[in-house]
Amino acid sequence: MIDIDTLFKVTYGMFIVCSGSKAKGNGFISNTVFQVTADPPRFAASCHKNNYTAGFIAETGVFSVSVLHKEAATELFSRFGYKSGRELDKMEGMQVTYGETGVPIVLDDTVAFLECKVVQTIDMGTHFLFIGDLLNTGIVDNRHDPMTYHYYRSVKKAASPKNAPTYIDPAKVAAAQKTGPKKYRCTVCGYLYDESIEKVKFDDLPDDWVCPLCGEAKSGFVMD
Numbered sequence: 001m002i003d004i005d006t007l008f009k010v011t012y013g014m015f016i017v018c019s020g021s022k023a024k025g026n027g028f029i030s031n032t033v034f035q036v037t038a039d040p041p042r043f044a045a046s047c048h049k050n051n052y053t054a055g056f057i058a059e060t061g062v063f064s065v066s067v068l069h070k071e072a073a074t075e076l077f078s079r080f081g082y083k084s085g086r087e088l089d090k091m092e093g094m095q096v097t098y099g100e101t102g103v104p105i106v107l108d109d110t111v112a113f114l115e116c117k118v119v120q121t122i123d124m125g126t127h128f129l130f131i132g133d134l135l136n137t138g139i140v141d142n143r144h145d146p147m148t149y150h151y152y153r154s155v156k157k158a159a160s161p162k163n164a165p166t167y168i169d170p171a172k173v174a175a176a177q178k179t180g181p182k183k184y185r186c187t188v189c190g191y192l193y194d195e196s197i198e199k200v201k202f203d204d205l206p207d208d209w210v211c212p213l214c215g216e217a218k219s220g221f222v223m224d
Contacts, residue, residue: 011148011149011150012031012032012148012149012150013031013033013067013068013146013147013148013149014029014030014031014067014068014072014146014147014148014149014151014152015029015030015031015033015065015066015067015068016028016029016030016065016066016068016076016080016106016110017030017033017045017047017053017063017064017065017066018053018063018064018066018103018104018105018106019053019056019057019060019062019063019064019103019104020053020056020060020103020104021060021098021102021103021104022098022102022104024056025056025090025091025096025103025104026052026053026056026085026090026091027053027066027080027085027090027091027104027106028047028051028052028053028080028081028085028163029077029080029081029164030045030046030047030065030164031149031152031164032045032046032164032165033045033046033065036131040133040134041133041134042116042119042131042132042133042134043065043114043116043131043132043134044129044130044131044132045063045065045116045129045130045132046124046127046128046129046130046165047127047128047129047130048126048127048163048164048165049126049127049128050163051163052084052085052086053085054128057118057128057130058121058128060101060102060103061117061118062099062101062102062103062115062116062117062118062132063103063116063118063130063132064099064103064104064105064106064113064114064115064116065113065114065115065116066105066106066107066108066110066112066113067110067111067112067113067114067146068109068110068111068146068147069109069110069111069141069144069145069146069147070144070145070146070147070151070155071109071144072108072109072147073108073109074156074212074213076108076109077156077189077213078189078213078214078215080106081189082188082189082213082214091104091106094106094107094108095107095108099115099135099136100115100135100136101115101117101135103115107140110140110141111139111140111141111142111144111145111146112137112138112139112140112146113137113138113140114134114136114137115134115135115136115137116130116132116133116134116135117132117133117135118130118131118132119131119132119133127165153190153192156213157191157192157193157194157213181194181195181196182195182202182223182224183195183196183223183224184202184221184222184223184224185221185222185223185224186211186213186214186216186220186221187216187220187221187222188211188214188216188220189211189213189214189216191211191212191213191214192224193221202218202221205218
C-alpha cells in the first residue's frame with residue numbers, strides 16, 4: 001500500500017531549469033534536480049516530454065539550473081511553472097546571463113547556478129531524465145537559504161505543476177469533509193486556501209475571486 005503523505009516527506013529543492021541560447025531560450029520550475037556522481041560531478045534533471053524546454057535540451061545538449069531561495073517571488077513560479085514558453089517569452093524582463101555553452105541562466109531570486117552538458121538521456125515514459133556533466137557553477141546570493149519543496153508546499157501553499165514528476169492528482173489526496181475550518185486546493189497549481197489561517201471562509205469569498213498564485217477561478221478549487 002502507498003501512503004501518499006509519505007511521498008511528501010521526501011526532500012527536494014526548488015529550481016528553474018533552462019536551455020536554449022541567446023537567440024531563444026526557455027525554462028521551467030523543477031523540484032527534481034539532483035547530483036548523481038561526484039567524480040566526475042554529474043547532475044540529473046527530470047523533464048516532462050511535453051515541456052517546451054525538453055526540445056531545447058535535446059537540441060542544444062545543455063541545461064542550466066538556478067537554485068531558488070525561500071523569498072522567491074510568486075510571479076516567478078507562475079511564469080516558469082504554470083505558463084508555456086510556446087505562448088510567452090519567459091526570459092523577457094528577467095535577469096538572465098549566459099553560460100560557457102551559451103545556455104541561459106536565470107538569476108532572479110537565485111542563490112546559485114549550475115551549467116551542465118548532457119551526457120546521457122534516459123526515457124522514463126512520461127519524462128526524460130537528462131544527465132549532465134557539470135561545466136560551470138556560480139554563487140549569486142549568499143544572504144538567503146535555498147527553498148525546499150516542503151517550504152514551497154507549507155509556506156507558499158502551492159504544489160507541483162501537472163507536468164512535474166511529483167505531481168499527484170488532487171482527487172487522490174482529497175480528505176473527507178470535516179467540521180470546522182476547511183481547506184481548499186486549486187486544481188491548476190495546488191495553492192491551498194486554509195480557512196484556519198485565512199479570515200474569510202472559502203464559501204464567503206466573492207464569485208470573481210481567483211487563485212492568487214495562478215489566477216484560476218474559485219470554481220477551480222476542490223476541498224483538500
